[in-house]
Amino acid sequence: MNGQDRRISRRAWLAGAGAALAWSASPARALLAIVGERPLPASVESLLSRMTLAEKAGQLNLLAAAWAGGAAISLNPAGAASSFDAQLRMVRRGELTGVFNGNGAEMARRMQTEAVRRSRLKIPLLFAADVIHGLRTVFPVPLAEAASFDPDLARRTARAAAVEASASGIDWTFAPMVDIARDARWGRGVEGSGEDVLLGRLMAAARVEGFQGSGLSAPDAVAACAKHFVAYGAGEAGLDYNSVDVSERTLRDIYFPPFQAAFAAGAPTVMASFNDLSGIPATGNQWLLDTVLRKEWGFGGLVVSDYTGDEELIAHGFAKDGRDAARLAFLAGVDMSMQSGLYLKHLPDLVEKGEVPLARLDQAVRRVLALKVALGLFDDPFRRIDPAREKARLRTPEALALAREAGTRSIVMLRNEDNLLPLPRSGKKIVLIGPFAGGGHDLIGPWNVYGTDREAVDLVTAVRETLPDATLDDGSDPARAVAAAGAADIVVLAIGETQNMSGEAQSRTEITVPAEQQALAEAIAATGKPYVVLLRTGRALALSGAVAKAPALLVTWFLGSQDGPAIADILFGMASPSARLPVSFPRASGQVPYYYAHRNTGRPNPPGALQPYKAHFRGYPNSALFPFGHGLTYGDMAYSDLRLSSQTLGDAPLTIRATIANNGRMTATEVVQLYIHDVVASVTQPVRVLKAFTRVTLAPGARQDVTFTLTRADLSFIGRELTPTTEPGAFQLWVAPSAEVEGLGGTFTLT
Ligand code: NOJ
Numbered sequence: 001m002n003g004q005d006r007r008i009s010r011r012a013w014l015a016g017a018g019a020a021l022a023w024s025a026s027p028a029r030a031l032l033a034i035v036g037e038r039p040l041p042a043s044v045e046s047l048l049s050r051m052t053l054a055e056k057a058g059q060l061n062l063l064a065a066a067w068a069g070g071a072a073i074s075l076n077p078a079g080a081a082s083s084f085d086a087q088l089r090m091v092r093r094g095e096l097t098g099v100f101n102g103n104g105a106e107m108a109r110r111m112q113t114e115a116v117r118r119s120r121l122k123i124p125l126l127f128a129a130d131v132i133h134g135l136r137t138v139f140p141v142p143l144a145e146a147a148s149f150d151p152d153l154a155r156r157t158a159r160a161a162a163v164e165a166s167a168s169g170i171d172w173t174f175a176p177m178v179d180i181a182r183d184a185r186w187g188r189g190v191e192g193s194g195e196d197v198l199l200g201r202l203m204a205a206a207r208v209e210g211f212q213g214s215g216l217s218a219p220d221a222v223a224a225c226a227k228h229f230v231a232y233g234a235g236e237a238g239l240d241y242n243s244v245d246v247s248e249r250t251l252r253d254i255y256f257p258p259f260q261a262a263f264a265a266g267a268p269t270v271m272a273s274f275n276d277l278s279g280i281p282a283t284g285n286q287w288l289l290d291t292v293l294r295k296e297w298g299f300g301g302l303v304v305s306d307y308t309g310d311e312e313l314i315a316h317g318f319a320k321d322g323r324d325a326a327r328l329a330f331l332a333g334v335d336m337s338m339q340s341g342l343y344l345k346h347l348p349d350l351v352e353k354g355e356v357p358l359a360r361l362d363q364a365v366r367r368v369l370a371l372k373v374a375l376g377l378f379d380d381p382f383r384r385i386d387p388a389r390e391k392a393r394l395r396t397p398e399a400l401a402l403a404r405e406a407g408t409r410s411i412v413m414l415r416n417e418d419n420l421l422p423l424p425r426s427g428k429k430i431v432l433i434g435p436f437a438g439g440g441h442d443l444i445g446p447w448n449v450y451g452t453d454r455e456a457v458d459l460v461t462a463v464r465e466t467l468p469d470a471t472l473d474d475g476s477d478p479a480r481a482v483a484a485a486g487a488a489d490i491v492v493l494a495i496g497e498t499q500n501m502s503g504e505a506q507s508r509t510e511i512t513v514p515a516e517q518q519a520l521a522e523a524i525a526a527t528g529k530p531y532v533v534l535l536r537t538g539r540a541l542a543l544s545g546a547v548a549k550a551p552a553l554l555v556t557w558f559l560g561s562q563d564g565p566a567i568a569d570i571l572f573g574m575a576s577p578s579a580r581l582p583v584s585f586p587r588a589s590g591q592v593p594y595y596y597a598h599r600n601t602g603r604p605n606p607p608g609a610l611q612p613y614k615a616h617f618r619g620y621p622n623s624a625l626f627p628f629g630h631g632l633t634y635g636d637m638a639y640s641d642l643r644l645s646s647q648t649l650g651d652a653p654l655t656i657r658a659t660i661a662n663n664g665r666m667t668a669t670e671v672v673q674l675y676i677h678d679v680v681a682s683v684t685q686p687v688r689v690l691k692a693f694t695r696v697t698l699a700p701g702a703r704q705d706v707t708f709t710l711t712r713a714d715l716s717f718i719g720r721e722l723t724p725t726t727e728p729g730a731f732q733l734w735v736a737p738s739a740e741v742e743g744l745g746g747t748f749t750l751t
Contacts, residue, residue, distance in 0.1 A: 044369050044378060047121055048362065053348035055094040055121060056361050059368045060336045061344040062128065062304065063087065065102030076307045076339070087111070091125065092118045095344055097336065097368055098126030100174070101449050105390040108169025109382065116381050124381035126372055130449050131173040131211075131222065132191055133157070135164040137399040137561050138444040138451035141538060142177065142203075144410035144557035146193035147579035147631070149671045149693055151206035157406050158210025160399045162222045167393035168450075169385040171375050172223040174271060176207035178258035179228055183593035184583060185238025187506030190538035190558075191447055192233065194582030195595040195628060197254055198690045201261035208265035216268065217376035219383045226262035228273030228306060229293070230282060231255040235275055238592065240505050244275045249683070251277075252718045260297065268301035268371055272334050274309055281316045283309040284325075289333030302367045304336040305329060311340035322346060327355055335364035395455070400561055407559035407566025413577035413632040414553040414585075420490075420530055421552045422573025422634060422666075425466055428489040432460055433524065434475040434517065436494035436536045445558030446503025446538060455561060459494060459534070462564030466572050475520045482523050491524055491531040492571065495547070499558055502538025510589045511542050521546040534567060540583040542591070543625060555581070573634060578669035578695070580631035580738070584624035590617060596628040596739035597686035604687075627740035629690070635668030635698060637661070642735055642744035649710060649731075650751040656708045658735040658744055662698035669697040672735060673743075674708045679730040682720055688739055708735070715750055726750065 039045060051059075066082040084107075090096040091114045102108060108127050115125045133139045139157040148154070158176075165173060180200050181189030193203040208224040216223055231251060235242035246255070259270065272289065273282040282288055283305055293299045310329035311322060319325035326342040327350050337343035350356040376383050413421070423430060436442055438460035440453045463470045473484040475495070485491045495517035500506065512518070513535075524531050525546035533550035535541065537557060547553070554577070559566050569575040586594040605614035605622060616622045624630075638661045645655035660670055674692040678685040692708045710733075712726055719725025728750050736743025 040366060040369055041373060041378075044373055047123060048365060048369065051121060051365070053351055053361070054344075056365045057344045057347040058093070058095040059097045059123065059365045060347065061095060061341060062097055062336055062338045063099055063341070064339055065099035065107065067103045067107040088114050091115050094119050094121060094123070096125065098128060100128035100338070101130060102127055102169065105167070105169040105385050105387040108385045109387065112381050112385055123369070124372055124377040126171050126368075126375070126377065127169050127384070128172040128174060129165060129170045130175065130447070131161050131165045131170065132175045132177065132447050133445070134161045134403070134448070134560060135168065135450045136394045136455070137161075137164060137396075137403055138448055138456065139403050139406050140410040140559045141190050141445035141447070141557055142192055143190045143194060143538065143582060144559060145406060146199060146203050146582040147412050147555070147557070148406070148409040149199065149580050150409060150695065151202040153406055153409055154203050155206040155210040156402060158207040159213060160402055162211045162213060163220050164393055164399065165222050166220045166384045167386065167390045169390070170222055171377065171384055172225065172269065173211055174225045174227060175211065176204055176224060176226060176262065177228070178204040178226050178262055179231075179233035180254055180258065181233040181583070182595040183233070183235075183238035184511045184540040184586070185507050185509065185592055186233055186235060187240060187446075187502045187508070187538070188504055189233065189583065190445065190502040193258070195584065196582065196597065196690055197257050198692075199582055200258040204258040204262040205265035208262050208267045212266055216374045217379070219376070223269060223371065223375060224262065224267040225269040225271050225304065226259050226267045227271035228282075229259060229270050230273060230288060231277060232273035232275050238507050240507050241274050245278050248722055249718045252722060263297065263299055263301075268374065269304060270299070270301065271304050271306055272309055274306050274312065276316055276318075281313055281318050283334055284313050284318055284328040284332045286332040294333065300367070302335050302371050303333055305334045305338045305340075307338050308340045310334060310337050310342050323350070326350065330356060330364070331360065335367050395561070403560050404562035404565050404569070407562050408569045408575040410557060410559060410579050411567065411570050411577055412555040412579045412581055412630075413570075414555060414626050414630065415550065416632055417551040421532060421571065423490060423532070423571050425572050429469070429487070430463070430467055430490050430492060431471045431473060431484045431488035432463060432492045432494065433473045433481050433484060434494035434520065434534075436496065436534065437474065437492070438472045439474070442499045442536060443558060443563040444499070444560050446499045446506065451561065457562055457564040459564040459567055462568035463571070465565075466568060475517070478520055478523045481520060482527055485524050485527045485529050485531075488529065491527075491529050492534060493521060493524055493531050493550075494534040494536065495521060496534075496536030496541070497538060499538065511539060511592060512589060513541060513543065513547050518545060518547060521550070525549070532571070540581070540585045542586050542589045548625065573666065576634040576666055576668040577631065578633060578671065580629050580671050581626060582628065584628045584739070585626040587620050587623075587625045588617070591620065594624060596624065597689050599684050600687050623740055627738050629671070629673050629736075629738035631671065631738075633668035633670060634664065634666040635662040635670065635700070636664030637668070637670045637698075637737065638663055639672075639735060639737070639744050642746050644746055644748055646748070648749045648751050649712065649715070651712070653709045653711045654748060656710065656733065656735065656746075657705050659703055659705050660696050660698065661703035662700055665700050667697065667699045669695050670737070671695055672706045673737065673739070675734045675736060675739060676710070676715070677732040678715065678717065678727075679732060681717065681727050681729070683717060685717060688734065690739070706735075712750070
């Protein structure tokens with residue numbers, strides 16, 4: 001031990017830690033969103049006063065874990081090679097704040113031990129990971145889960161993910177991804193909640209609450225990181241990483257609200273996005289990261305760059321070299337640098353030369369230390385590191401049951417002619433055809449660091465639980481598949497996108513079913529056998545031909561560990577479909593970006609035939625084939641008796657009631673949706689905007705009233721002055737089963 005090591009003995013360290021714990025358990029902890037600006041516990045503050053510039057820069061330096069090759073590297077562009085031993089040396093020298101996408105509790109234990117025993121100041125490391133939809137128990141991809149229209153489900157799966165992650169040494173997840181995605185070409189829509197602002201806000205908040213559980217200091221909590229700030233989903237032409245040029249109004253109306261919801265739910269961190277915003281990269285955007293985020297919203301948490309996002313300012317043509325990039329990103333408001341190493345390399349010198357104020361460096365370090373305090377790491381750096389607990393908590397029966405439940409509740413039934421579904425559980429010969437009917441592939445989705453397809457259950461395995469004689473044909477030889485279809489009573493055709501066709505850097509120019517599979521569907525349709533299409537996808541698709549016309553059509557996404565069992569539950573009616581599209585399925589690729597909440601234009605086509613000089617493509621109406629909100633159940637739902645508490649909405653809220661009846665023969669859950677349209681406004685408003693939704697479960701023959709409430713605040717929009725505004729006047733409303741059907745329509749006036 002050298003002299004400095006002795007200065008913080010374990011006892012002294014623990015005494016300080018007690019104060020830190022009291023602080024982290026105090027009500028102030030709940031306000032971490034503003035806590036970065038507050039005093040740290042004295043013991044931690046005193047660390048700050050003793051840190052060298054290099055040690056301060058070290059607290060802002062986050063790297064992909066190098067242990068065992070590092071999972072992060074395979075999911076990101078190859079970065080500077082680093083070895084585990086080199087990272088341990090960095091830890092000892094105080095050059096690393098933590099690592100991400102590491103390899104479990106044993107790795108974390110070794111690194112943390114090095115930090116708290118061998119580094120000069122013994123500041124605990126922070127372990128981050130992309131826990132997007134589960135760890136080893138994999139839940140449906142977030143877009144699929146958004147289809148449940150059930151924020152509570154998202155809260156529960158995020159909680160389960162946090163329980164597994166926190167037992168594996170993970171303190172911080174790079175999730176939720178809250179980017180609104182309106183261009184289906186973009187591959188990363190799969191990671192978010194789709195096109196709608198309300199659904200996006202509710203899912204963002206629910207996931208933050210789920211990850212953080214009873215509070216950040218809990219050993220089973222992980223800190224959330226809302227990403228990617230901002231408008232990453234609005235890249236031109238849906239190309240990943242591409243330039244974004246949307247108005248400030250659109251940012252405030254559409255892209256900001258899910259972030260605000262995540263912060264309101266307590267997310268203490270946010271990740272800057274890769275894209276530029278009207279020429280200013282988000283990672284160097286002071287207006288975004290300081291004026292809006294800090295000054296306007298009062299966010300006091302931590303801003304982390306995306307993977308080499310600071311360094312990419314050079315390629316953007318915004319910074320001249322690495323030093324300049326570090327300076328620009330840091331001064332704009334990015335507190336922590338992910339993966340480039342530029343902060344460690346350049347910040348000490350930038351401060352020494354007076355190009356970056358010391359106060360700014362201290363501010364960023366305080367934010368990092370505040371996060372570590374809030375996570376309880378100064379109290380017990382090993383609170384989430386326990387190899388025995390890790391084993392016990394992975395893939396528990398409860399978590400796998402939740403994955404199956406979440407799977408069934410994410411499957412959207414787009415069509416079901418003549419009640420082809422549910423399939424009979426006996427007496428019929430059923431053949432499963434297609435590349436996704438069997439085999440341990442394309443089950444968990446494109447963006448999962450720790451789960452494996454091998455550990456997930458495929459469709460044929462699950463179907464044979466119910467129908468042991470179900471046959472399988474992978475569809476690779478169309479003639480053989482047609483023969484198999486001919487010998488069966490019903491065909492289940494599992495086609496669509498592989499999982500590597502969505503996700504990061506996987507934008508598509510055409511959002512169609514791949515050609516061979518379309519051909520397979522045409523061949524099967526030509527046999528005349530009844531067929532069910534199961535559509536594997538990470539995005540909205542423009543469906544055509546035998547797929548669009550399939551007698552029964554289910555969107556099955558990538559459902560995770562229990563993919564097959566969840567689909568089988570729906571196929572055989574053990575569960576009734578209840579999910580709804582979180583993204584509109586357009587009629588053709590050329591329509592995208594297509595979203596239901598578009599504006600009317602000056603020349604909308606009236607209902608009915610296409611008219612000349614109206615807003616539509618040649619031969620295609622300006623509407624979806626299957627709109628946002630659409631999804632059928634095994635019930636037969638009827639909407640009636642719309643009642644408004646008043647014809648006007650003033651200071652008192654407006655209550656809207658409707659009756660929903662199930663005239664079918666199976667119990668089912670209907671997602672009832674409330675949309676409005678502001679008829680005349682000083683800024684033109686969308687044709688419809690979702691304002692509320694509710695789930696109602698009805699037995700055959702049952703009916704129930706649903707009630708919605710609208711307040712003045714619900715009717716606000718971003719006005720001329722770029723602030724939330726309400727304007728008196730006429731509104732239309734609909735209680736409807738999707739965004740583009742009439743449902744029950746009414747009107748009222750805002751006074
Ligand atoms: C790049 C992605 O954009 C981001 O979402 C992710 O968290 C990082 N890589 C780290 O893996």
